Amino acid sequence: xxxxxxxxxxxxxxxxxxxxxxxxxxxxxxxxxxxxxxxxxxxxxxxxxxxxxxxxxxxxxxxxxxxxxxxxxxxxxxxxxxxxxxxxxxxxxxxxxxxxxxxxxxxxxxxxxxxxxxxxxxxxxxxxxxxxxxxxxxxxxxx
Numbered sequence: 198x199x200x201x202x203x204x205x206x207x208x209x210x211x212x213x214x215x216x217x218x219x220x221x222x223x224x225x226x227x228x229x230x231x232x233x234x235x236x237x238x239x240x241x242x243x244x245x246x247x248x249x250x251x252x253x254x255x256x257x258x259x260x261x262x263x264x265x266x267x268x269x270x271x272x273x274x275x276x277x278x279x280x281x282x283x284x285x286x287x288x289x290x291x292x293x294x295x296x297x298x299x300x301x302x303x304x305x306x307x308x309x310x311x312x313x314x315x316x317x318x319x320x321x322x323x324x325x326x327x328x329x330x331x332x333x334x335x336x337x338x339x340x
Contacts, residue, residue, distance in 0.1 A: 200250070203228050206270055210254050213279035219256035219286070221297050222279075227251040234323065236330040244323060256282040257296060261289040 201209070203226040214222035228250050235243040255264045256279070263285030265278045321329075 200228075201270055203250075206250070206252060206275070209272065209275050210252060210279065213275045214254060214256050214282065217256075217276070217279040217283040219258060219279070219283050221257040222282075223255050223297060225251075225253035230320075232320065232323065232326060234326040234330045236327065236334045239331060239334065241327055244327075252278065254278050254282050256286050258283065258286045260291045260293060260295050261286045262292060262295040263289055 206226045207224040210224040210226070211222050214224075228248075230248045231246070233243070233245045233247075234241070249268060250270050251266065251268055252270065252275070253264065253266045255262060263282045265282045265285070267274055267278055
């Protein structure tokens with residue numbers, strides 16, 4: 198089963214916040230993948246691949262706000278996050294500076310490509326990573 202896209206998760210978080218009673222909300226979804234290769238004494242010590250999704254939700258009720266986060270993208274978790282954030286915001290003190298940015302303050306661009314937050318290159322093969330790690334260890338040991 199393919200995991201939901203970050204865009205779908207963000208929209209689902211915002212919809213859950215609206216259903217829970219938020220007047221306004223913003224969401225953050227970060228999908229991450231990493232591969233780690235460890236070399237010790239010229240031999241492969243460990244190879245690891247990790248994938249994660251981080252979710253953040255800020256809700257506003259008037260000038261009161263609350264933020265919650267999670268790493269579980271299931272629909273029931275998104276609903277629980279929204280309900281908890283709304284309950285927290287209802288108890289928070291008024292903050293005259295809380296609120297969403299005005300549309301004129303936002304970029305026209307709706308993607309993050311201009312920020313160069315990710316490398317568009319293909320993921321390196323594990324063998325290439327192992328070779329690079331072995332060369333790095335050899336260079337470090339030569340000093």
